[in-house]
Every structure is written in structure tokens, then in C-alpha cells.
Amino acid sequence: xxxxxxxxxxxxLLVTWGLTRAMLLLFVLKVFVFPGPxxxxxxxxxxxxxxxxxxxxxxxxxxxxxxxxxxAALPILSPALLGFLDYATAFFVLAFLADLVVLALLAxxxxxxxxxxxxxxxxxxxxxxxxxxxxxxxxxMVTAVAVAGLxxxxxxxxxxxxxVGFGAMLKVWPAxxxxxxxxxxxxxxxxxxxxxxxxxxxxxxPGAFAFLTFQRNRGTEVESLGSxxxxxxxxxxxxxxxxxxxxxxxxxxxxxxxxxxxxLFLTGVVFGWLLLWxxxxxxxxxxxxxxxxxxxxxxxxxxSRVISxxxxxxxxxxxxxxxxFRSSRMRVxxxxxxxAAFVTVLEFPLWFVHVVASDRLGVTLLVVRNGLLVVAAVLxxxxxxxxxxxxxxxxxxxxxAARTWETSASS
Numbered sequence: 001x002x003x004x005x006x007x008x009x010x011x012x013l014l015v016t017w018g019l020t021r022a023m024l025l026l027f028v029l030k031v032f033v034f035p036g037p038x039x040x041x042x043x044x045x046x047x048x049x050x051x052x053x054x055x056x057x058x059x060x061x062x063x064x065x066x067x068x069x070x071x072a073a074l075p076i077l078s079p080a081l082l083g084f085l086d087y088a089t090a091f092f093v094l095a096f097l098a099d100l101v102v103l104a105l106l107a108x109x110x111x112x113x114x115x116x117x118x119x120x121x122x123x124x125x126x127x128x129x130x131x132x133x134x135x136x137x138x139x140x141m142v143t144a145v146a147v148a149g150l151x152x153x154x155x156x157x158x159x160x161x162x163x164v165g166f167g168a169m170l171k172v173w174p175a176x177x178x179x180x181x182x183x184x185x186x187x188x189x190x191x192x193x194x195x196x197x198x199x200x201x202x203x204x205x206p207g208a209f210a211f212l213t214f215q216r217n218r219g220t221e222v223e224s225l226g227s228x229x230x231x232x233x234x235x236x237x238x239x240x241x242x243x244x245x246x247x248x249x250x251x252x253x254x255x256x257x258x259x260x261x262x263x264l265f266l267t268g269v270v271f272g273w274l275l276l277w278x279x280x281x282x283x284x285x286x287x288x289x290x291x292x293x294x295x296x297x298x299x300x301x302x303x304s305r306v307i308s309x310x311x312x313x314x315x316x317x318x319x320x321x322x323x324x325f326r327s328s329r330m331r332v333x334x335x336x337x338x339x340a341a342f343v344t345v346l347e348f349p350l351w352f353v354h355v356v357a358s359d360r361l362g363v364t365l366l367v368v369r370n371g372l373l374v375v376a377a378v379l380x381x382x383x384x385x386x387x388x389x390x391x392x393x394x395x396x397x398x399x400x401a402a403r404t405w406e407t408s409a410s411s
Contacts, residue, residue: 009117010107013124017103020128021096027132028092036349039136044088046247047138050076051087059207065247067218070201070208071169075138095135098144099127102317105144109151109324114286119324126316126338130309131345137310142167143317146174150321153181153289161186165193173297173314179274180292182284219250219260221306222355223347225370226259227251231358242356248306249356266303273381274299281388287325288388294318294330295380298337302377307370309348312341329383336376343369 027034053060060066079090110117149163167174201208230251240253319334347365354362
């Protein structure tokens with residue numbers, strides 16, 4: 001990229017990011033009211049309630065909505081860093097700053113040899129498609145850690161291991177970034193980070209692992225792929241109900257346990273497929289690490305018993321890292337994820353009442369959103385397999401990219 005063209009692109013990125021993020025802040029600060037349920041109540045009520053408990057040195061032992069690994073206490077407590085602001089406002093500002101960190105990481109990576117700024121554009125355009133929910137959940141902070149770890153993978157494997165381990169103790173899913181890692185050192189540093197953090201929290205704060213029981217008892221959330229069974233069944237006399245359960249709106253009633261078990265089975269199938277891919281893969285190119293991470297997170301999201309809107313932030317973040325690489329084959333799956341992000345803001349919060357009611361509009365939105373994610377997962381898995389599982393020799397890289405790759409592989 002020429003210098004003048006690079007500056008123009010960076011300027012366009014910053015302007016677009018600034019305008020869209022200003023709008024998100026105006027929504028979460030309620031200068032403007034976004035249609036649908038108030039997405040900020042999780043921060044002002046739930047997070048702030050946890051904050052009051054956590055700052056006294058214990059986890060919310062009696063609150064079944066606390067379903068997160070122990071390091072999640074850190075983002076919940078982080079608004080204390082901005083003590084001159086009220087809790088909710090401080091949290092939104094920190095979410096905004098985490099968003100900016102992701103942009104900076106992707107922009108820096110995109111200007112390196114063999115990279116492109118397309119990844120930064122995916123982040124800049126993908127986040128506002130999800131609406132103000134992005135700043136009203138701590139997932140954007142976790143995604144910042146995950147993006148940093150994934151970008152560090154090739155040149156700084158130890159740093160990636162530490163960041164992935166830390167991310168996994170924030171919200172588990174960053175552990176999937178290790179799917180395409182070949183260096184044992186990265187795995188070792190990730191395990192060490194998890195073990196160290198687990199030990200610290202277990203010793204210093206009671207109830208560090210109570211979340212495991214709460215998470216196990218969750219049902220089928222109304223936005224998940226499995227929920228479509230009950231959305232349709234309600235029109236044919238199914239006598240279950242929809243209610244707030246374990247912190248989300250879930251289906252309760254006949255056969256819910258069966259569908260939840262089926263979702264867990266599919267998650268097991270996904271794990272088996274990823275393990276098979278890892279054993280069969282013979283071609284590891286510079287983009288393979290990011291592509292594998294994106295596909296892994298996407299497949300586990302699709303088969304989850306819960307697909308909350310904030311889960312889409314994970315997908316947008318890992319998709320953005322994929323498209324930082326010119327050689328990535330994930331362009332179509334990434335486009336489908338961005339389309340699913342737009343449909344997500346329609347089903348929550350805009351028309352969530354229709355989703356809860358299982359009416360025609362609500363069911364249609366879920367079929368479209370979840371259908372896009374399923375297709376993206378299948379296409380992503382096919383592309384990952386085709387590009388890495390082959391008996392053909394690895395094609396030569398351009399000279400400059402080859403030197404970069406050889407240097408990183410030897411580090």
C-alpha cells in the first residue's frame with residue numbers, strides 16, 4: 001500500500017469508527033433511546049450488583065446469573081478505575097476504549113507485509129451492526145484480549161499463550177484460539193496462565209468456581225438454534241413456557257432437556273471434527289491460525305444452548321483478524337457473519353418481543369440469523385479443510401512474506 005493511500009484509508013477508518021462509536025455511546029448514555037428493551041440494565045443493575053459483592057472480596061455465591069470464570073471479576077470491577085464517573089458511565093467508557101484498542105491492533109497489523117486493512121474495516125463496520133448491546137456487555141473487553149492474542153500468535157507465541165489463558169479465565173471461549181496452534185510453548189504458557197489465575201482467585205476469593213454449577217444447569221435460550229424447535233412447536237400446542245431463567249430468557253417444559261442435550265452432543269461433534277482436522281492438517285500458512293480460530297468459535301457458537309447477541313462480538317473480532325491476512329479464504333463466511341450481525345440487532349433488542357412471542361416475525365428473524373450462522377460455519381469448515389488438509393506441497397510464498405514467516409516460525 002502506498003503511503004498516501006494508506007493515510008487516506010486510515011483516515012477513513014478513524015472517521016467511520018468515530019462517527020459510529022459516538023452513536024453507540026449516545027444510545028447507551030440514553031441521549032437517544034434505542035427501540036426495544038433497555039440493553040443497559042445489565043450494567044446498571046446486574047453488573048453493578050456484582051460489583052458491590054466483588055469489591056468486598058467474594059464472588060456472588062447465591063446469584064445463579066453469575067456464570068463466568070473468576071477473572072471476569074476484573075472487568076466488572078474495572079469501573080472503579082474511573083471513580084469520578086458513576087458505575088454505568090464508567091463501564092461504557094471502558095468498553096469504548098476496548099473497542100478502540102481492537103481498532104488500533106487491527107490497523108497496525110493491517111499495515112504489515114502480507115496483511116491488509118480489510119480486517120480493520122470488518123471491525124469498524126461489524127460492531128455498530130450489533131447496536132448498543134456491544135457497549136453494555138463486557139464481551140468487547142474479552143474480544144480485545146482475544147484479538148491481541150491471535151495477532152501475536154505468529155511472532156510472539158508466548159505472548160499469545162498468556163493472553164489466551166487470561167482470556168479463557170475471563171469468558172472461556174478464547175481457549176478456542178488454540179485450535180490451530182502448533183507450538184507447544186503457546187499451549188504451555190496458556191495453561192500456566194490459567195493455572196496461576198485459578199490459584200490466585202481460589203485462595204483469595206471464596207466461590208471462584210461456583211459458576212460451573214450454574215452454567216451446567218442452563219436450559220435452551222430463546223435465540224439459540226435449538227430454540228427453533230420450540231418456537232415452531234408452540235404453534236402446534238406445545239405447552240411449555242418462556243421465562244427468565246439463569247439470567248436469560250429460556251424455554252422451560254417438555255422435551256427442553258432433550259434439545260439441550262442434543263445441543264451438547266453437537267458441540268461434542270464439533271470438538272471431534274476440530275480434533276480430526278488438527279490431526280489431518282498438513283498445510284499451515286500464515287493465515288491458518290486465524291482461520292482455524294474463527295471457524296472454531298463460529299462452530300461452537302452455532303451449537304451452543306445459548307446464542308446471546310453479545311456472542312456476535314466474538315465472531316466479528318475473530319473474523320476481523322482473519323481478513324487481516326490477504327491469503328485468508330474466509331471472506332464469504334465473514335460476510336455471512338456480518339449479515340447475521342445486522343439481523344441480530346433486529347431480533348434483539350429491536351423486535352425481541354416478537355421473538356419471545358414466537359410469532360411469524362420473531363421466528364423468521366431467528367431462522368434467518370441462525371441460518372446465516374450455520375451456513376457460515378459449514379462454509380468456513382469446508383474452506384479450512386480444503387486449504388490445509390492436502391497431500392500437495394505447500395505453495396511458495398512471495399519472497400518478503402516468506403522471510404517474515406520463516407523468522408516467526410523460528411522464534
